[in-house]
Amino acid sequence: MTAAAPTAGAVPGPEAAAPQINWTMLLLGFAGMVIGQFMAILDIQIVAASLPQIQAGVGASADEISWIQTAYLIPEVVMIPLSGYLSRWWGTQKVFLASCLGFVLMSVATGLSSSIEMMILFRALQGFVGGAMIPTVFAVAFTAFPPERRVTASVVMGLIVTLAPTVGPTLGGHLTEWLSWRWLFFINVFPGMLVLFLVGRYARFDKGDARLSTGFDWWGLGLMAAFLMSMQFVLEEGAKNDWFQDDEILLLTIVAVICGPIFIWRSLSYRNPIVELRAFANRNFQVGFFMTFIVGAALFGGTFLLPLFLGRIRNYSAAEVGTTMVVSGLAMFATGPFAGRLVRAMDPRILMCGGFILCAIGMWHAHLVTDEWGFWEFAGVQAIRGVGVMLAMIATQQMSMSTLPLHQVRGASGLINLARNVGGAFGLAVLNTSLTTNTAIHMGELTSGLTPANNQLVDMMAGMTQRFAGSIDPEASGMKAIYGMLYKQASTLAFGDGFALIAIGCAMAAVAALFARPSKAPAGTPPSDAH
The missing domain is CATH 1.20.1250.20 (MFS general substrate transporter like domains)
Structure with missing residues (x-):
């Protein structure tokens, strides 16, 4: 230099x-x-x-x-x-x-x-x-x-x-x-x-700095551990255990609700806090924290839904799922270098907004999914989502951290990564609950009109009974096959609802991105004490 x-x-x-x-x-x-x-x-x-x-x-x-x-x-x-x-x-x-x-x-x-x-x-x-x-x-x-x-x-x-x-x-x-x-x-x-x-x-x-060893906040560490571990457990296991119908989930929710505010108060009032929360006084960091939360939900949510659909509905093997999923990774890799150049040349707020809009468009198209969708149908969805997630992530990282003073960066980086992880857990919890609930709703809608007087059902039963004529109970086998077909259709509709949820979350993030401030770092910002 x-x-x-x-x-x-x-x-x-x-x-x-x-x-x-x-x-x-x-x-x-x-x-x-x-x-x-x-x-x-x-x-x-x-x-x-x-x-x-x-x-x-x-x-x-x-x-x-x-x-x-x-x-x-x-x-x-x-x-x-x-x-x-x-x-x-x-x-x-x-x-x-x-x-x-x-x-x-x-x-x-x-x-x-x-x-x-x-x-x-x-x-x-x-x-x-x-x-x-x-x-x-x-x-x-x-x-x-x-x-x-x-x-x-x-x-x-x-x-x-x-x-x-x-x-x-x-x-x-x-x-x-x-x-x-x-x-x-x-x-x-x-x-x-x-x-x-x-x-x-x-x-x-x-x-x-060895001076930080004096006055270590053990109470703050305990409160933080109780709050975060309880919250993560509730998000991870809540959908499986029927949420607050389960005593353990209810108890840990109460623990998180009590310990969370006390931990925040402790961090703001203690002279040597475990986590420096004063970065939240910076509005760009506030917006970036929320954006990263949504990025986590969109990233892990999409990575969760698509393989699950391909395995449950299309009966793909692990290798076939991987081949289908690779499109998203390739789109992200191809976008990365361009995203870096765009962040230098443009206001990161525009890239954040545009990235989330692209992600929302891709996921909204996927809500039209049918049980015939495979590699080529999902290729466009994944490409648009991959480009959008990469643009939003790079711009969010730049905006969140670039206007913070250097002494707050280490603590802030932990909070940003925590937002992505918790956002991912929150997204998976919402999607799991949505899949279970909406599958039951769609199943009820599909079966509500199927009565013994329904000519379509009578014809289907006749065809299925004939198909399973060689089984011990052809009628029972036929009814089971019809139920399986209906359940597959209900599940497919529920997956479409899940993709729509991700799209709505990304659209909300695109609007929130507009509330940030310009985040270009001053030209004279020192490079720190790197050796």
């Missing part, structure tokens, strides 16, 4: 050198952190396609196996906001190395588990220690890089955040087919070793 020019009229003398950045150290260290972030996000989805094989391998029940996912996500939401405090206390490098090492060790322990109880324990520890790898990368992108390079770093992070959920189920299905389900966890060893080397060797971005 060039030295600063002397002020006009000043006495000639040695020029003040501008802060120097060792780009080799910065890029290699950041690359190691990005690989770790990809590994942590991928591990949420890579297990999804292989739960039946894991269930058989450890002898778990259908209810127990769902905890493989839940046990990972619940502790993770505590570490994500806590990582900002730990980074300021120990330094980013030490926090990331400890997180990566713990994540790899817990991955191996999970893969070696011989019972569902062992697996749930190690999976919970894996999610907790690995949670620090996700937000620390965002903080480095906005503190270690100079302002003119932060958009590029945001594009890289956006690609990782969107790619991992897209390829996760496909990669998991193939690994299980080729090797065994245990390799879903063992595979983390190889990239983990690379991350430990790169981060340990090159990621010396900052130094910790």
Whole structure:
């Protein structure tokens, strides 16, 4: 970087050198952190396609196996906001190395588990220690890089955040087919070793502040853990347990409602809070937090609905689902470099609004889905959604963080990542409930006119009875087949309702984006103390 020019009229003398950045150290260290972030996000989805094989391998029940996912996500939401405090206390490098090492060790322990109880324990520890790898990368992108390079770093992070959920189920299905389900966890060893080397060797971005060890807010940590873990559990398990009809869900909802406001009060009043909430005084951060919440719901919601539809309605295999889903990932990858250039050239508010509108258009078209839709019908939907999500994500990251003072960036990055995770959990909870409820509603509508006096039903029954003439009870077999056809149609209509819900949420986010302020960072913003 060039030295600063002397002020006009000043006495000639040695020029003040501008802060120097060792780009080799910065890029290699950041690359190691990005690989770790990809590994942590991928591990949420890579297990999804292989739960039946894991269930058989450890002898778990259908209810127990769902905890493989839940046990990972619940502790993770505590570490994500806590990582900002730990980074300021120990330094980013030490926090990331400890997180990566713990994540790899817990991955191996999970893969070696011989019972569902062992697996749930190690999976919970894996999610907790690995949670620090996700937000620390965002903080480095906005503190270690100079302002003119932060958009590029945001594009890289956006690609990782969107790619991992897209390829996760496909990669998991193939690994299980080729090797065994245990390799879903063992595979983390190889990239983990690379991350430990790169981060340990090159990621010396900052130094910790040992003074933060005095007056650590244990009460704040306890309140935050109770609030976030209760809320995450309710969102993850509520739809399965009929929401507030279940005593456990009701109790944890009460815990979250009580602990949440007390935690916020504690964070705003304590001299050394676990989470710095003062970033919410910045209106752009407020809007960006809400936008990221919607991005999480749109990203994880679409990634949840489409494979579920292809598996339930079209009976696609894991490989066929992966082939169909790849369109979304390709669209995001193709959009990333252009999104970076557009953010530099345009007001991020326009890109946020436009990105969410594209996402809404794609999802609204999908609400017309029929049980004949396959790769080509979903290709356009996924392409439009992928472009929209990428534009909205990159613009949201830039707008949320670029107007914050540097000392708030680490804590704010944890809050932004928390918004995306909770948004995803909220989106899945709403979609799960919508699928269950609307399938029952549509089933009632379809069957309401089917009475013994209905000529259409009589003709269908006659045809089905003839078709199953060789069975023990042809009439019962025919009725079962008709019920299956109607249920498939009701489910398809419910999936269409789910896609419409995502579209409505994205349209609301497009309107909210207009309430942000211009977010161009001042040209003189220092690049921080990166070495």
